[in-house]
Amino acid sequence: MITEITTTHWIVLAAVLFGIGLLGVLARRNALVILLSVELMLNAANLVFVALGHHLGDVQGQVIAMVVMAIAAAEATVGLAVIVLVSRTCRTLNPDELTELKG
C-alpha cells in the first residue's frame, strides 16, 4: 500500500488537491485567491486525466489535459483582467461586497 504505487494513489492525491482548491474557492474572500484556487482544481483534474490516460495506455488523457491547460490559461487571463477592472472601479476584491452588476 505504501510501497506499491497504483493509479488509484495518483487519483486520490488529485482528489485531495481538488478538495483543498474547492475549500479555497468557497471560503476565501479575496477574488485573486479564489482564482488561484480554481487553478489548483484544474490541475487536480489534469492529474486525473493524465493518470487514467497512463493507466489505459490512451493518448486521449494527455490531449484533454492539454486542452484543459489552454482553457485554464484563457480563464486566468480573462479572470485577471476582470479583477484588475473590478479593483479599479470598486476598490475591493471581496466578492461579498461586489453585489452590483452595474459598472
Added chain:
Amino acid sequence: MNILAALIPVFPLLGFAFIILNGKRLGERAPIVAVGASLISAVIALFAYTRVLATHTPLSWSFEWIAWGEGAIRMGVHIDGVGAVMLFMVTVVGTLIEIYAIGYMKGDYYYSRFFAYMSLFMAGMLGMVVADNMLLLFVSWEIMGLCSYFLIGFYTAKPSANAAGIKAFLTTRLGDVGLMMGIFLLWWTAGTINFEELGLVVPQLQMLGMDHLTLALTIAAVLIFVGTIGKSAQFPLHVWLPDAMEGPTPVSALIHAATMVAAGVFLVARTFMVFVNFPDALELVAVVGGFTALFAALIALTQTDIKRVLAYSTLSQLGYMVMALGLGAYAAGIFHLITHAFFKALLFMGAGAVIHGYHHVQDIRRMGGLRHSMPRTHISFLVATLAIAGCPLFSGFWSKDEILLAAFHGNRILWGVGTFTAFLTAFYMFRLYLLTFTGRQRDTAIRPHESPRVMTTPLLILAVFAFGIGFPGSPLMHFWVQGAIHPSYLPHTEHAVNLGIMGISTAAALLGFVLAVLMYGPSPKILPERVAAGFGKLYQLSLHKFYIDEIYQSVIIAPTVGLARLLFGFDQGAIDGSVNGTGRGVRLISGAARWLTAGNLQWYAITFLAGAVGLALIALRALAG
C-alpha cells in the same frame, strides 16, 4: 356631376375633422367652418336634387370596394326621388339649425366641440341619405347614433344628461342589432345589399313562391324594422327619446326631431321592396306605428316640460309616418316626414328660443304671456303649431290627410286611431301654445327677452317652410312630391281627394283646439284640475308615461343588474380569488426561497457543491449495487 354627389357628405366630415383638430385655435369661429361645410353640401345637393327631380332619373356613382372570386361589393351613392327630397330637407333644416346654434350655444365652454359634433352628424345623415347600399347606410346610421350619444350628453357636468346619453345609446343599440341581423339575412337571402338590385331581386324571389324564401324575407323585413323601432323611437323602444331632451335644444331640433329619428322611417322607405309584398311585415309596421302615435299623444297631454311635450309629439308623429308606410302609403309617409321635419324643427327651435329668453326654465306652468316679449318667436311657434295640428292649408294638414286617407282605405281601426290622435295632437299643442304664449306670466320673477337675430331669423325662414312646404304635395299641385318619390318597383297609385275624410280630420283638429281654449284659454270654462280628477287613474297613467320606464326598471334592468352582481361576486370571489391566490402562494414560496439567492457567489458555489456530492453519492450507490 355624379361623383360630385358622392362629395355631399364629405364636406361636413372634413369640417368635423378640421374643427376637432383646431378647436382651441378656432374658438368662436368654429361655426363658420361648420356652417360653411353645410352650405357647400347644400349647394351641391341643390344641383343634385333639382336634376333628379327635374329629369326623374336617379343619380348614381359607385366604385368596386371589395372584390373576390365570385363578385364584388360596390360602394357608392344613389340619389333617387326619395333621396332627393330627403337631401333637400336635411341640408335646409340642418344649415338653419346650425346657424341658430351660433346664437343658442354662445358662451358655452365647449363651443367648438359642439359644432364639430354637429358637422359629424350632418356627414352621417347625408351619408345615409345618399348611400346606395345597406352597408354604407349602416355605417352612417351608426355615426349618427354616436353623435346622438355625444350631443345628448353634451352637458357633461349634468349627471342626468350623461345618463340620458347612455340610455339613448343602449336603447338604440338594441334596434341596431336587429338592423344588422336584418342586413345579414337580406344579404344571405337576396345575395345583394344594393338598393337598386334589391328592387329587382326581391320581387323575383317573391315570384318563385317558395315558402322558406318568403319566410326569410319577412324575417329580414321585421329585423330591419327593429332598427327603425330603435332609431325612430317606436314603442317599445321609445323610452330614450324623451330623455334625450337633456341635450342642447338645437340638438333636439336637428337630431331628435327633424332628421335622425326620421332616419328610421327613411330606412323602411329605402328597403320598402322587402316590405311591400309581405303583408305580415307590413301589418306589424302599421300596428306599431299606429299604437305609438296614440300612446305618445296620450302621454303628451299631461307633460309640463316644454321640450318633453314636443318629444312625445315627435314620437306620435313618427308613429304616423311608420303607420303610413305600414299601410303601403309610401309617398304619404315620406311626405309627412318632410313636412314634419320642418315644423317640428321649428317648434323645437321656438322652444329653445323660449328657454333661452326665459332663463332656462322649461316648465310651461311657470310661463305665460310670452307673445309680448318674444314676438318673432311667438309668430313662428304659432305657425308651427297650426301646421302640426293640421290646420287647413298648413303643411301638416296636407300630409296628415294623405295618411288618414290611406288608413281609411287600408284599415278602419287605424284610421280611427289616427283621427283620434289628430284630435289629441291639436289639443296638446294648443295647450302648450296657450300656456306658453298667452294669458299672464305666472312666474313674475323672470324677465323674458327676445333671442338675438341669429336665432330668430332661421325661425322665420323655417316658418315660411312650415307653412308652405305642404303645397308641392297637395292636390293644388297635383301631388307633385308623391309622384317624384314614387319608386319604380311599386305599382302606380292614384292620389285622390276625399273631402269627407278631410272634413273629419279637420273637425277633429278643431275640436282639440276648442277644448284647449276652453281649458287653458284666457277665460277657462273647464278647469284642468277637475278634468284630471275626473279621469283619475287614466290621468296618473299618462302623467307617469304609462310606467314604461318603471316596468323596464323592474323587469329588465333590475334582474340584469342582479345577475351582473352575482357574476361580479363570482368573478371577484372564485376567479379573481384563485388568480390572486396563485399569485399570493407564489409570493409566499418565493419569499421563502429568496434567502437561497441572496447574491452571495460563494453560497451559490456551496449549493452547487451539495448537488455534486449528492450526485456522487448516488453514483456510489449505483456502483456498490
Added chain:
Amino acid sequence: MIPEFILFWATAAVCVVGALGVVFAPNVVHAVLSLLVVLFGIAVGFFALGSPMLAAMQIIIYAGAVVVMFLFVVMLLDITEVLPSLGGARGVLAVLSVLGAVALTFAIVAAVTSGGLPAQADAPGGDAATVGWGLYTDHVILLLLAAILLTAAADGVVGLTQRRESR
C-alpha cells in the same frame, strides 16, 4: 533511479503542503508562490506518469506564463493587505465549505477505490510523438477550439481593458 513510491509520496507531500499554502496563506504573494510549488509537484507527477511533454508544458506554460501573470497583477494592484481567510460572520459558510470539500473528496476516493479500475494497459504510450499525432489527427477539432478560445480570450481582455480606458 528513485523508487516510484518515494517519488510519489514526496510529490504528494509537496503538492498538499503547497495547496494548503495557496488556500491559507494570508499574503497573496505567498499564495501565488505556493501555487508555483504545487504546479512543479504536478509536473513531476506528469513525468512519473509517462507524460514528459505535458510535464514540460506544465512548467513552461503554467509556471512560466500563468503564475508570472498572477504575480504581475498582484504587483500591479499592490494587494498587500491581509484579508481574514475564514471565520467572522461567515463561520457557518466556512464550516459548510470544509465539510463539503471533505465530503466530495471522500466521495471521489470512495468511488475510485470501491469500483476499481480496469486492468492496466500493457503498453502505456504517451511520448511527445504519440501525443502530437493524436492532437493533430483525431482531436484536431479540440485543438482548433482551444485555439479559438485563446484568441477570443486575448481579444476579450484587450477589449475589456481598452474600453475602460477610453471612457
